[in-house]
Amino acid sequence: MTIDPKRRFDPYALTWRMPIIVWQVLFFIGPLVFMIAMTFFLVKNYRMHEAFEMKNWIKMLGRGFFWDSYFLTLGLATLSTLCATIIAFPAAYALSFKVSANIRRWAIFFLIIPFFTSYLVRTFSWYVILAESGPINAMLAYIGLGPYTMLNTKFGTMVGYMTLTLPLVVILQTVSLASIDRSLIEAAHNLGCGRVRTVFTVIVPLAKTGLIIAAVFCFILSFGDFVAPYYLGGSKPPTLPIMIIDTTKSGQQWPRAAVVAVMMMVTLFTVAFAAIMVAYRKKT
Amino acid sequence: MKMTTKIVQNRGLPTPSRREVLKYGGTAAGIAAGLSMPFVSRAWAQAVEINMLAWYGHGEPDMVSEFEAENNVKFKPKYYAGGDNMLGLIAQSPPGTYDIILSDAEFVQQLNDAGYIEEMSPADYNFDDMIYDDFKQFPGHWKDGKLHSVMVRFGHLGVSYNKNAVTAEEAMSYKCFWKPELKGKVGHFDWHLPSLGMMSLYNGNGANLWNLDDGAWGKVKETTMSLRPQVGGFFDYGGTFNSLKNGEMQAMCGIGDWITGVLEKDGAPVASVVPKEGGIQWTESYSIGKGSDKADMVKKFIQYMLSPRGQVRSAQMAAYPGFCITHAGVKALQEANMKEAERTGQIDGAPNNPITLVKEGRIHYRNIPQQQSLEDWNDFWSEYKNA
Incomplete structure (x- = not known):
């Protein structure tokens, strides 16, 4: 009788897999389970008490402003994903096909540099740039335009989201596009396919997985971001991450904040799984 | 020349003689001992650590460095924003975590009821020098004749505005927040208590601003909602500070001189006034944390904060200024910085003298809602923000 090598217990392989499994169980699965349990707890005199009550769920999901905030956050994250994907693609395309490998390496290095600085610091620098008395409005004033209110608006929030996600999306798209087999593109050209058509019928389908993964990262980061909507969007109206902070600050309602967090996690899981399924779906 | 040191080669490795070992070893030991001395002596004289729970700024060097140097202590601050946040932090910490707690006066009673603070001896503090009799027996600080907290500073909240967008006359009423030119330019400090208190004052609730029946509470909500289109x-x-500084917000609801004062000193065209409908007083008080084993040092620090030196520091605190609470403090401020004393009305006869405003009945102590829960007010605040 032979044993399927794939099913054979391999202590050596398991030893190498263990660290990541232990890490995930301790720092992801464990806290996640605790957070879900916490949604049923109650707060009395600013202290959390273990309980199994649905009050927090009823209270949070029964509020109109929770759903307003939910759909606003979903909408802003979707818009951010679309903007980042569309803005990043020409840059990633140029870096992948129009420049030398050396320039591409330097470009990726420069795209990584923003991450050396704290995101909060980068966001606060926009505070100066986007102000009505800031340099953008000053330049617009030279041609007789403005001043425009950019801070404390959804535009401000979107600028913050792009600050957070755009370099990452460009890098991921570039890596994905650069790995496409050039002979397939040349074959398309040889068969008479125009440049634009080649992009949409050959390059994009071939880089589909990488492009979707980049978009998913953008969505996840934007959906969970507190800094941009708070500092550049003026918390007007608040997104779900701001609602979590508000809920914990007032009355120490961690269980209710946990309800918001669980709803966010469910949404992110759903979006991420759906996107990955699309990314890896093969043509039949 | 004869060599005084002898190196014996052994298997390719240099072997020092016994004399060399003693010579170089002794030198090395001496250097090591010398280098380690500062650490040893530092350890012997280690500063006593005092855990402080306070609003931002109270544990910063401009406030505590003098006291630290004189008493060989080191403050370890934990900052919060808002009374709810403070209560939550204490509730989740074991007794004795915080040696000294700076609290908004309206939350002292809750601190005491929950058993988070120690009883204090009135004889330890100079209440006789306080500038207003009411402050000696501040509401909530005493219970059954026992002292639990000592007021150290206060300030007033009203209309904060950019002088280029709102005139001093307009700022004398909360009505200016609804000025059409300020659409999208009115900001809120993100805490329900001061903003809703102001809306209550605007509705004419005066001294009953916190004691609202259902009808009055409904009207406060209505008034507040009507302001929403103006809100930017x-x-x-940090956001309040920046948006006023760069002119993004031209009027601010829920704050006072504690923020505009810092900006004004920096040259920004902003100011705060107590409008005709009345203003709100924020009051900060120190308590000794329950179970603290450094109660004597904390007591000494509170005495320092009530002393003229401490009061001058408090009045000019870098994070946010506050009014002096003792006669000696006011006098010391006038000597140290007359300009600041004049700016804040802390001179006799000034129309904006803080105590004159209190005596005229234009100032109401900040409190928590009397007929609704804090949760009701916070729920409405969330609804308002999302509107």
């Missing part, structure tokens, strides 16, 4: 954002301390 909800900000924390």
Whole structure:
């Protein structure tokens, strides 16, 4: 009788897999389970008490402003994903096909540099740039335009989201596009396919997985971001991450904040799984 | 020349003689001992650590460095924003975590009821020098004749505005927040208590601003909602500060001189006034944390904060200024910085003298809602922000 090598217990392989499994169980699965349990707890005199009550769920999901905030956050994250994907693609395309490998390496290095600085610091620098008395409005004033209110608006929030996600999306798209087999593109050209058509019928389908993964990262980061909507969007109206902070600050309602967090996690899981399924779906 | 040191080669490795070992070893030991001395002596004289729970700024060098140097202590501050946040932090910490707690006066009673603070001896503090009799027996600080907290500073909240957008006359009423030219330019400090208190004052509730029946509470909500189209954002301390400084917000609801004072000194065209409908007083008080084993040192620090030196520091605190609470403090401020004393009305006869405003009945102590829960007010605040 032979044993399927794939099913054979391999202590050596398991030893190498263990660290990541232990890490995930301790720092992801464990806290996640605790957070879900916490949604049923109650707060009395600013202290959390273990309980199994649905009050927090009823209270949070029964509020109109929770759903307003939910759909606003979903909408802003979707818009951010679309903007980042569309803005990043020409840059990633140029870096992948129009420049030398050396320039591409330097470009990726420069795209990584923003991450050396704290995101909060980068966001606060926009505070100066986007102000009505800031340099953008000053330049617009030279041609007789403005001043425009950019801070404390959804535009401000979107600028913050792009600050957070755009370099990452460009890098991921570039890596994905650069790995496409050039002979397939040349074959398309040889068969008479125009440049634009080649992009949409050959390059994009071939880089589909990488492009979707980049978009998913953008969505996840934007959906969970507190800094941009708070500092550049003026918390007007608040997104779900701001609602979590508000809920914990007032009355120490961690269980209710946990309800918001669980709803966010469910949404992110759903979006991420759906996107990955699309990314890896093969043509039949 | 004869060599005084002898190296014996052994298997390719240099072997020092016994004399060399003693010579170089002794030198090395001496250097090591010398280098380690500062650490040893530092350890012997290690500063006593005092855990402080306070609003931002109270544990910063401009406030505590003098006391630290004189008493060989080191403050370890934990900052919060808002009374709810403070209560939550204490509730989740074991007794004795915080040696000294700076609290907004309206939350002292809750601190005491929950058993988070120690009883204090009135004889330890100079209440006789306080500038207003009411402050000696501040509401909530005493219970059954026992002292639990000592007021150290206060300030007033009203209309904060950009002088280029709102005139001093307009700022004398909360009505200016609804000025059409300020659409999208009115900001809120993101805490329900001061903003809703102001809306209550605007509705004419006066001294009953916190004691609202259902009808009055409904009207406060209505008034607040009517302000929503004017609102440009909800900000924390940093955001409030920046948006006023760069002119993004031209009027601010829920704050006072504690923020505009810092900007004004920096040259920004902003100011705060107590409008005709009345203003709100924020009051900060120190308590000794329950179970603290450094109660004597904390007591000494509170005495320092009530002393003229401490009061001058408090009045000019870098994070946010506050009014002096003792006669000696006011006098010391006038000697140290007359300009600041004049700016804040802390001179006799000034129309904006803080105590004159209190005596005229234009100032109401900040409190918590009397007929609704804090949760009701916070729920409405969330609804308002999302509107």
